[in-house]
Amino acid sequence: MSVLRRHRWLLGLLAIVAALALAACGSSSKSSSSSSGGGGGSSSSGAGTKLFMLPKFTGIPPFTQANQGAQQMAKNWGYKLSYGGPTSASATQQVSFVNTAVSGGSKGIFLSADDPSAVTPALVRAQQRGVKVVSFDSDVLPNGRSIFVQGASADSIAQTELNMLGSQIGYSGSFAILSAQATDTNQVQWNKVLVNDLKTDPKYKNMHLVTIVNPPDDGTPSAVQYTQSLLKEHPTIKGIIAPTTVAVAAAAQVVKQQGVCSKYVVTGLGDPQQMKSFVTSGCVKQFALWSFSKEGEVAMCAMHGLLTKSITGKQGEKFTCPKIGSFTVGASGTVTAGPAVVFSKANLSAFTF
Amino acid sequence: MTFLRRLTRWETGLLVMIGIVLAVGSATSPGLLSTYNLQTIAINNSVLACLAFGVAPVIIAADIDISVASTLALCGVFMAKLWGGGMDIWLAALLAVGLGGVLGLINGVFVVLLDLPALAVTLGTMGAYTGVAFLILKGAAIVDFPTGLLNLGSGTIAGTQIELSTVVVVGLLLVLTFVVHVSPYGRALFAVGANRQAALFSGVAVTRTRLIAFVIAGMFAALAAVFYLGNYDTAQANIASDQLLPAITAVILGGVSAYGGTGTIPGVALAVILLALLQSALGLAGVSGQAQTIAVGALLIFAIGSGAAIQALPGLGRIARRRVPDSEPTASP
Numbered sequence: 134m135s136v137l138r139r140h141r142w143l144l145g146l147l148a149i150v151a152a153l154a155l156a157a158c159g160s161s162s163k164s165s166s167s168s169s170g171g172g173g174g175s176s177s178s179g180a181g182t183k184l185f186m187l188p189k190f191t192g193i194p195p196f197t198q199a200n201q202g203a204q205q206m207a208k209n210w211g212y213k214l215s216y217g218g219p220t221s222a223s224a225t226q227q228v229s230f231v232n233t234a235v236s237g238g239s240k241g242i243f244l245s246a247d248d249p250s251a252v253t254p255a256l257v258r259a260q261q262r263g264v265k266v267v268s269f270d271s272d273v274l275p276n277g278r279s280i281f282v283q284g285a286s287a288d289s290i291a292q293t294e295l296n297m298l299g300s301q302i303g304y305s306g307s308f309a310i311l312s313a314q315a316t317d318t319n320q321v322q323w324n325k326v327l328v329n330d331l332k333t334d335p336k337y338k339n340m341h342l343v344t345i346v347n348p349p350d351d352g353t354p355s356a357v358q359y360t361q362s363l364l365k366e367h368p369t370i371k372g373i374i375a376p377t378t379v380a381v382a383a384a385a386q387v388v389k390q391q392g393v394c395s396k397y398v399v400t401g402l403g404d405p406q407q408m409k410s411f412v413t414s415g416c417v418k419q420f421a422l423w424s425f426s427k428e429g430e431v432a433m434c435a436m437h438g439l440l441t442k443s444i445t446g447k448q449g450e451k452f453t454c455p456k457i458g459s460f461t462v463g464a465s466g467t468v469t470a471g472p473a474v475v476f477s478k479a480n481l482s483a484f485t486f
Numbered sequence: 487m488t489f490l491r492r493l494t495r496w497e498t499g500l501l502v503m504i505g506i507v508l509a510v511g512s513a514t515s516p517g518l519l520s521t522y523n524l525q526t527i528a529i530n531n532s533v534l535a536c537l538a539f540g541v542a543p544v545i546i547a548a549d550i551d552i553s554v555a556s557t558l559a560l561c562g563v564f565m566a567k568l569w570g571g572g573m574d575i576w577l578a579a580l581l582a583v584g585l586g587g588v589l590g591l592i593n594g595v596f597v598v599l600l601d602l603p604a605l606a607v608t609l610g611t612m613g614a615y616t617g618v619a620f621l622i623l624k625g626a627a628i629v630d631f632p633t634g635l636l637n638l639g640s641g642t643i644a645g646t647q648i649e650l651s652t653v654v655v656v657g658l659l660l661v662l663t664f665v666v667h668v669s670p671y672g673r674a675l676f677a678v679g680a681n682r683q684a685a686l687f688s689g690v691a692v693t694r695t696r697l698i699a700f701v702i703a704g705m706f707a708a709l710a711a712v713f714y715l716g717n718y719d720t721a722q723a724n725i726a727s728d729q730l731l732p733a734i735t736a737v738i739l740g741g742v743s744a745y746g747g748t749g750t751i752p753g754v755a756l757a758v759i760l761l762a763l764l765q766s767a768l769g770l771a772g773v774s775g776q777a778q779t780i781a782v783g784a785l786l787i788f789a790i791g792s793g794a795a796i797q798a799l800p801g802l803g804r805i806a807r808r809r810v811p812d813s814e815p816t817a818s819p
Contacts, residue, residue: 219775225718225728226775232526233769236517250629250719254640255526262522316627316720347625349724 180211184436185234186429187227187244188218189271189317190351194404195378195425196245199269202429203243209455210437215239222314222351224251231255235264241436243429245270247351248316253277265439269432270425271319272467279439279446280466282432283319284423285473290402291327293473294374295337297400297419305339306371309363311356311380311401315347323376343367348380356383364388364397372398378407381420385411405476405484412478421475430457431470496741499792500756503785504763511767518767521647529640531762532651532713533558533726535755537733538740539662540706542754543699544604545737546666548679548746549597551700553608554707555730556615557589559723562711563619566628566721575632583708589615590704594697619723627722631715639716651713658709662702663751675699679746735782736761739789760785 186203188196200216207214215234219226224247232255234242242264246252249272256266256277266278275281298308310327312320324345331337346363348355356379363373364387373388375381381401385408388397394416403420411417434454438444444452446466453459460468476484512518537554544551565582569575589611596607641650666672674695677685686692714726740757742749761782768778 223728224720225726228530228718229769229775232523232530233766236520236523236526236766237515237770238517248627248629248718248720250627254636254717254719258522258526258640315625316629316722349625 182212182241182440183237183239184212184214184241184243185230185239186214186216187230187234187242188216189227189245189247190222191216191218191220193378194407195270195422198425199245199429199432202424202426203433204429205426206430206433206454212241212433212437214433219247222247222317224248224316227252228255231259235259235262239264241265241267241440243267243269243432243436244273246273246318247271247314249273249277249318251316265436267432267436267439269428271317272322273318275465278466280432280435280444280462280468282428282435282468282470284425284428284470286469287319287322287326289473290323290376290421291330293421293475294323294327294376294401295330295340297421297475298372298374298398299337299340301398301400301418302340302371304337307341307343307367308370308372308374308398309343309367310345311360311363311373311375311384312345312347313351313377313380314349317351320376327374343370351377351379353379353383356380357387360384360387364391364393370397372400375399375401375403378402378404378422381417382407382411385417389414389416402473403476405481408476409481412476412481419475419477421473423471423473427457428470430454431460431468434460435468497750497753497756499789500740500753500760504756504760507760507763507767511763511770515767515770518763518770523766523770525642525647525649527762527766528649528652529717531758532639532655532717533710534729534732534736534762535655535758536658536706536710536713537726537729538736538754538758539658539751540703540710541733542737542740542742542749542751543662543666543675544703545734545742545744546679546746546749547675547696547699548682549604549696549699551590551593551604551608551703552730552734553589553593553612553615554703554710554733555726555728556612556619557586557704557707558711558714558726558729560589560615560619560622561586561708562715562721562725563622563628563723565708565711566631566715567622569631570628575635579635579712582711583705586704586706586708586711587701588704590701590707591697593704594700597700598693598696616723616727623721623723625723627720629720631719635712635716636719637716639713639718651716655713658706659751659755662706665702666751671695671698676747679748681747732761732782735786739786 186200204214218230227244227247228251231242231252242259246268253274253276256273260266267280267282268278269282270284272281310324312324328342331340331342344367346359348359360383373384375384381399381403385399388394388399389411399417400420402422404422408417408420431454434452438452444450444462446462448462448464450462451459462468517523537558541551541554561582564585565578568578568581593608593611596602597604638650642648643650643653666675674690677688677690678692678695682692715721736757737754738744739761740749740754742754764781764785765778768781
């Protein structure tokens, strides 16, 4: 059999590749004018504009509330906000969601990143197509978004955490941080600021950080497992700071189960409803958070500003949020939605999220 | 070969399925065939393509290698660590491919020289290689790779809309097709896969053939790691662990028999394209990731089932001809 006939399927394959390449070249000339996905690409801020919100992963209160806040705010301008994400922290799945959202016609994307580097190339490509990107909670690389909305500044978070722990151990003793997976932007940032505060602020000079624990994912089983081994390896620590809602609940659960609530102080960033039982039983005295709902609202206001071209994400620009107030864009496109709030038995009942 | 036979060849079926997916998919979601989406499909499936191409020779030889995703992770971590220590990224990539070959050779030594079951061995190395990757990085990640690498992963050829990674993958496809279908090694590979004993008695270098297949799988896994790092800009111990099952699915879907001895590399390429288009079309139509895996699994079962049915067709024809009372003796198919 001749070589050519034996490999006709190779020719068939090459034909397909060539066809797809031609299709790509052909559609590239008209991709800017008649954008696929219905409704021309001219006005991108009208009612019915599709937006997409992509959390680190779905199913935990902070992100559900951010979505609710954003949905509420979107009603002011008639935007259609879709919400979706991976069921467990996965950067590669986030990339899929970004790509699908853009191909499906979304003009704006909100996201909280599992891994800032992994998702940025996809966001850069999206932005090249005119899609606006607003990150919230966990940032991406600056060139992948116009604005980053944080619920509270890293400085206020670190200070609040240290003060909550310090006030319960007399500002003296060793402790550990139970964090999340090693690439979470916000975790990395907050822990860095905390370590720096420990070094530079004389108030904390007798507090000593033993280790930062990074479970391989952001799920509860890993957090529980790593808390247990942490307590076995470092039994003399005075407390645990857990800056994720999943981790602080897991740490509190372990400490309560082992009956050592009086021995270890557990604090960190937690969701009021989730932490209620630990607080009422006295196992956890204080923890903090901020309103994710407000974070979502502010993010939506920022997106509206970007879509109507009234802001571009440069430092010093201002935008207003109906019923909330006005915000100024800070360095590197960062907007802070508000201060952190400390929860304890005294004020817990006032918060329904 | 008769026209009917040609029509029912596996690859024709794949081409038909690709046509169906393109037609139905672009009808439901016009964005499926946009430049942006095609580019997205291309860059996000380079890793899958490399893994599938690499493991295909092993399956053709009637072995199996499920450690390829872990090999990818370890080679990626190795390459990142070397680069982080100051080495040029492309030299690090070259060394990573070398490491991939070594990791494949380790599999080969246990399976071929020590005659241990391939599934059990590669299950073990799958865990071992991931473990070593964890030991190297201890759960951290290395990010922010040079622009050159990122360009390979998600950039286009200057002046066109064609993805650079696609061109490289097509190049690898051509090389591997030559090795498996034209070179003497390829003939040995199919002989070993079809009947190892017969090949041995025919004087085929069975041991060397099987070893080389494992080395190929390892090296292609390392190449996949280069693409992964270029596309996702992150090296971590657990990267691409979700690519193992799709890679094996693509190989089986591509017509390579799980028993070895048959299949084509272009068929595997067609299967990768089919899977990529199908998942993109489903995603655009709003189908969740979990439901997509159901569709892929159903497609695989359908493909294997119809493959078996097609093979049974000549037999059915023989039965039908026997019913005619004064028929000529039937020729054996």
